[in-house]
Each structure stands twice: as structure tokens, then as C-alpha cells.
Amino acid sequence: MRFGIAVFPGTWSDRDWAHAVSLDGHEAVMLWHKEADLRGADCVILPGGFSYGDHLRCGAIARFAPLMAVVADFAREGGLVLGSCNGFQILCEAHLLPGALLRNESLEFRCQPQALRVETTATPFTAGCAVGELLSMPVAHGEGRYVADVATLDELEAQDRVIFRYAPARDQRAAGASPNGSQRDIAGIVNGARNVLGMMPHPERACEPLLGSSDGLRLIRSVVAALDARGAVAV
């Protein structure tokens, strides 16, 4: 499988993603922000970082990169796009996902291991998980507080589009464990067509026991299974 990994100036999770997908033997191709070319990628990753220095707003400038025009087309055609951290911010700025990510409630950057509760498995990203299951992945961001108007939040929930919520480490039901003050503890959402995922935590930092968790691989493997089912593998 070929993962296309976007590189904007200021992106820093690109190499981590390339390493993570290589663990299962997949190919990583880097997608340079100035080039409107997905290089035959089966799935596009928008990684973490401070694209364009987070100038203006996080993700606000990346949205206008030549690469993003083809990513948006790819998404509209049903291609799988996974944005994590800054990638989530870019997807919101590009209106591929609703809502916005504001400064953490603490007004401080937060880097810590984080428990996430899987809210739905009806997506190509979480099909390999179980509803209610807890995954562990690090967060590392200063602006990850998810906000949207009430109608949007209600719609996201009604359409089963909230994929992950922040959870306390040992309790699957409790609320209020958010590291950033996100509304309704939302950590990740998908678009209406369920092929574009935005999430603040870092799956690519949780793909090896050596790093404390392999739960990120579950997402990568779900994506690969979904693509296999679509017959996207080039023969």
C-alpha cells in the first residue's frame, strides 16, 4: 500500500509517519506542498507540525497550498485522508471537516499519553477496533480544543461521526478527561462521507511496544483493510 505524506514547510510528523507505515511494509511517498501531485498515493496523511509557522491561524495558510487542491479533489472522490494534529487543523480550515481547533483551555501546550475511547467502528479508520475500546496515543499540541456550534455538534453525534473521545485512562464511561477542553471531549471526527478523518492525537507515535503503545497500528491496519477491500492495490 502507498501512503502519501504531505510535507508543508514546518511539518514535523512526516518522517514519523513514514517510519510508522513502513513497520507493516507499506510504502511512504512524500508529497511536497508546492506540487499538485499525489504521486499515486492510496491514502493521504496530513501530519502534525506547524505548517507555515502557524502564521495567521493553525492550518490557515496550508489550505491554499497547491497540494491541498488535489487533496480536496481526492477527498471528494472518496479517497482516504487522515489528518492528525496540524493535519486536523488544516482539514477544518479547508472545510473538509466542520468546526475549528482553538487554544487549549489551559493556555499551555500539552504533551502526554492520552486514552481515547472508540465511539464508532463504522469508518475505514476504526473498522478494526471495538466500540467503547480504549486506545492509548500521545497528544502534543497547544491548539487542540475542538469547537463547533451546537447544531453541528448535534449533527456530528446524530450521524455517528464522532470517532474518538478523550477518556480517563482506566474508565471507559467517565467524561472530562480532555487535555484541551474540547467540546463534548471530541478528539476525532469524520466527514459526512466518512472518508476524511481529523484527530488531534498522534497515531504515528504509538506504533511500537518500544514507544509504549501499538494502538496507532490499528488505524493503519484498518485503512489498509479498507483499501484492500476496495481493490485499490495496484497489481
Add this chain to the structure above:
Amino acid sequence: MITRPVEVPEPRVLAEVALTETEYRRAVDLLGRAPNGVELGIIGALWSEHCGYKTSKPLLRRLPTRGARVLQGPGENAGAVDIGAGLAAVFKIESHNHPSAIEPYQGAATGVGGILRDVFTMGARPVALLDSLRFGPLEEPEQRRLFDGVVAGIGGYGNCIGVPTVGGEVYFDESYRHNCLVNAMCVGVLRHEDLTRARASGPGNPVLLVGADTGRDGIHGATFASVELDAQSEARRPAVQVGNPFLEKCLMEACLELAGDPRVVAMQDLGAAGLTSSATELAHRGGCGIELDVERVSRRERGMTPYEVMLSESQERMLLVVRAGEEGAVMQAFDRWDLHSDVIGRITDDGRLRVHAGDGVVCDLPLAMLIDDVPLRHPPLAPRPRPWGAAADLLAAPPPWPLAEALLRLLGSPNIGSRRPVFRRYDHQVGDDTVVLPGGDAAVLRIKGTALGVAVTTDGNARYGALDPRRGAEIAVVEAARNCVAVGAEPLAVTNCLNFGNPEKPEVFWQLSEAVDGLAAACAALDTPVVSGNVSLYNDTSGVSIDPTTVVGMVGRLGDVGRRLTPAFGAAGDRVFLVGPVSAELGGSEYQRLAHEVNCGPPPALDLGLERRVQDAVRAAAEAGLLRSAHDCSEGGLAVALAECAIAGAIGVRALLPELAQPTGLASEAAGILFGESQSRFVVSCPAEDVSVLREHLEGAAVPFLELGPVGGDEITVGTALDVSVRDARAAYDAALETG
């Protein structure tokens, strides 16, 4: 010889460039004429303590700098050691104290930016940052403001550029009320063949300035760092630079793409004294000359004079020497990252720094004069040891608290408690390599594609240094090494930052001299040569100097990162050992600070031979896979070390210390045994079935040790003397640095 009459400029002019009248006369002598204004500024900057080490250089020659693993010792942008598999660790620590005292956020941020450039200039991708910080008492709002600003600045820069900040230290002491310390360390990794040195060659080769445009920021930064702070220091705020981590991220990626590229002859970052020092050092190291035209330097403001262009400390700039004819291709590589570059001069063969401003020559100085002929200062040296008093007197004083309360107070001290409120503000995992997270002893980075791990740490306890600068420096080295050993690593080499007061004071110069001797002795005893470092003098305000503060950064190596250890106790039934001696001493301890609000008595005793044996024994046990956990015994002593292992593992321990059962009548003897900061000690644990093997191993190594008891339960107990629940211990520990 006839001495020409020399017209010495007004004292104000010399003060501006931090030169004495004697030094000025020396410059005129060497030059054979009076320097013009631009030249005077350049001489002042390069002859400053910050660039020229004019006071510390004779002392630093005493440090051991060679070793089988050393690929690059002091004299380059950073040191480099072999870590196996054809790889090298490149590292350095540097101070940014003066700027941080004036403007904490930008001072700290640009400290991080500067040390990162030192490492990627060598061709190494930075894999870790560490920061050693000192402030005045945290209860004071002004100190909280500085602490907060510095932490925010470190995070602001490191998080944005995407290099993990994995360790460091922070201490609070009266001594730093007016002079906070911010020492930043960076560690990078590269393949041996990619090691790029900053040595110009090839007369006619073009010189490229890349990155940020040049502005008026930071002019006189180097000289500013070489004088005391005073009431007017606030007005020097323009001498503090402003950082742009986004620009540096692009610069770093572009430079790393060019690492090992034969078209690039040499690379040098612009730090203190800007273009002046980088051009001079680059050319002089290569035995060449260099010619620049300031009018070809892109600027961010109008009307800058040649003087300002040469001395600007605008951040995020690099100087490259490129093979003639290849400049177009190299500029294109930077262009891809939207980085501006200009050809601003060329390499010559005449050993001079010649600066043009269009058609006119505004500076023409011999490089040797600027670097080799730095007039060394040999200030008078006056030993002024602190009177220690008798160790027994400290143990005779009545303790203010029961032992359990004392333990909780120590765990809740800002100097001991959890550093989580600091490191959770730093991205410490980007890069996917951090396999031992901050909060324990050293942090460990794995090296992808190999079994190797790199342990990194900084250490330095100024309370010991205040009592005895030599012992303080020795302990900084051995504790850094213990931190490496505690994670299972072999200590390899040292970078150091000497933070001292005004060396023109005889007692300060004595402290400096003693500290260098201590560093040298400990580094020799542990076979950990010094490969890079930095000196920060003039940490004084209104005539009062900081306590001598020797900060040591150390890099260690794990052959098999799977054998790494943390302090956390593992499973109930595991057996806990103290490896090292049991003794009662309180001099210089955190207990003494809290209980008696003094720092007196002899600092902890240190036998370097015993220290080495203990470290080797613990490391061999770790490498043999005998241990479940290991932790260095340092501030707060044995009881705090036990509590930290229990907190980290969320499980208690039942220890027995026979020494506690034999009272000698000294009122604080038990406190001295439990909280004294005796050296050469580890708390380790092993599975019960391995106890006899471990005992045999330790006996064979001829080191003192004591089996303390089993892991288990919810309490931390030491005989009947001490009983604290893990929950209470954790609550105190976690609250230590949280805001009120």
C-alpha cells in the same frame, strides 16, 4: 622598541565594546595603527569573554578532551563521539543567561535556536533538547514570571521546530534571584561520513549568507553577555534577539539536505557577534582569509551601518562556503525551502578579514590577531573556601519534623518534586525515538534501524558548589554519569557549561579554577572526556555573584535499548537493594535547606574510585538483564529515591536499614541517613529469583551494598522509622511545581 603615543578613545567608547585600555593598546600594537570604528567593534566582540574566552581559556586547557570514542573535541560548533554502527552523537550545551534575565521568553527561545544550529551545522539531525534552569525562590511572583516565561520560550521554539525536549533540570535558590540561568543542550545523530566541519578552504570560493535578513537586533549581544547586569540592563533589551523557529525549521531541513554534499565546503551558523565571529572562525580554522561586502547582505531595515551589519545577532542565519561555480545549485536548494541567500563574499588566501561597503574597505584585520592573539586575562586568584564546621554539628541539631513529615516536605519541594508541569509543556516525543520519557534519570532515545540507544542528561547542584566549587563540579559529573548508568547506559562524554560570577573578583576566579579542576578529575576518573562546552561569566547583579554553578551535560550509550531501565518498581515481591555506602551526612542537602534554611557543613564526600566501581557494577548488572529498576540516589537522599521509585511504579516498598536501629544519640542522625545526599549510590530492584545472582555479582565487584527489602503494598516504610503512603507521597510530589 619605540612605542608610538596611542590616543585612547573615551572610556565610554571602550565600555561599549567591553575592552580595557590595556587591551586597546594591545590592539593598536598588533595592528600597527589605531583601529577604525568598525574594526574596534569587531575586535571588542571577538576579544569578549563570550567569543574569546579570554579569562577561562588558560583554565580550560586542563580538561581531558581525548578518548577512543571522540571524533571531534572542543573547537568546533559541537563535539562528536562514536556510538557504534558507524554513527556518532553530536552535542553541546550553551548558556543564554543574560538575555533570559531581561526577556525570558525570547532569551530562552533563542538559546534553543542557537544550540540547534550548532548541531545541524555539523551535519547532524538534532534528536533531543535539554535545558538546565535556575531561578530564585519560586514563591516570589517575579521568579514565577521568569520561570514561566523561560519554559514557554523553550517550548515555543522546540515544539515548533519539531525536536523533542526530553530532559534537563530546574532548581530554585536565592543565589539566582537576579541572575537566572538558562543552559540549553542539543544532541544530534549522524553517520560518521556526514560530519561537516566549519573550515573554509579554496581561495576564490564564494561565501553564502542564508536565512533571515539582517536587522539591528542583538547588536552587542556578545559584549552584553560579558559584563555584569545592573539597574540599566532593562535598557539593553535591544541586545536580546527575537527567534523565528519556523524559519529555523526550514533552514535546518535545507542544511541537512546538503550535509555531506561535496559542493558545500564548510558551514557555520551565526551566533554571538553574528557575521563577525562566524566569518572569522570559518576562515581562520581553514587557514584562509575572507572578504565580505556588507552591501550584499539583505537587510530588514534601512540605514544600517557596516558596523551594525557586522555585529547584528539576527537569528536563523547560516554562512556557507561553496565550491566556485556551484553557488547557483546550492542557492536553488535553499530556494526550494523559500530561503533567501546571497553571495556576500569569497575566501582569500591572505589570512585577513576584509570588509567592503561597496567600493570602500571598512575593515582590514589579520584573523590571527582576532583569534590567536586574544589578550588573555589572568586575574588574581584568592582561595576563599567556605568554613565548613563539623559534620557532626549538623547531625546534632534537633530536627523540626518527624521523619514522615520531612519526607513529604522534601517530595513537595520545588527542587525535588515532579517536573511534569514543565515537561508536559514540551513536545518530548516528536521524532518517535523517546523510549525513556522525561521524569526519571536520563532520557533515552532509540536509534531507528539499530539496537542502539542514546542516554542524555544534564546535572549540576550549586549548593555543593557554593560549599566547595571543586567538589560541586566533581559531583555534577558523577551524578550525570549515574543518571546514564541508571537507565542502563555507558557514560561516553561530557559537555559543560560553567556559570560563574565576575572573574575579575579573585574569589570568583578561584571558584572557576577549582571547578575546572573538579571537572577534569571526575571526567578522567570516569573516562568521559569533555568534547564541547561554554563559559558564562559575569553572572552578577549589582556586585553580587551567583553561587558557582557547573552544569554537566552527558551522553551515554546503550548497546541494546531493550535493556533500558527506569526508576519504577515493577512487581510485588521484587527485592530492593541499595548499591553504595550507607552514611549519615547533611551538608549541602535539600533537607538542610528546608529544615534549617542554611547551606553549610562539608558537601557530600566523594571517592572517585568507589564511584567508578559502583557505576560499573550497576551497569554490568543492567546489561546482564539482572535488574528490574534502577534509580540514582541524589537530592533528598535514600528516602526520596525510594519514594520516587514507589511513585513511578505505583507500588510501595518495605525497607529495613540496620543502621537506623543503632542510634548514636545525635538528634538528626536518622535524618542524616535517610535524607543525606551521600554519593556513589543507586536504588535498584530485581526479581526475587535473581537475588543470589545479583548478590554474587555485587560482591564480585567489591562494592558496598545492602538488601533493603521487598517491593509491595501501598506504603513506603523504612523499618519502624518511616511510614508514608504512596498516595500521600505522590500527592506531595505532584504538587511541587503546580501553580498555587
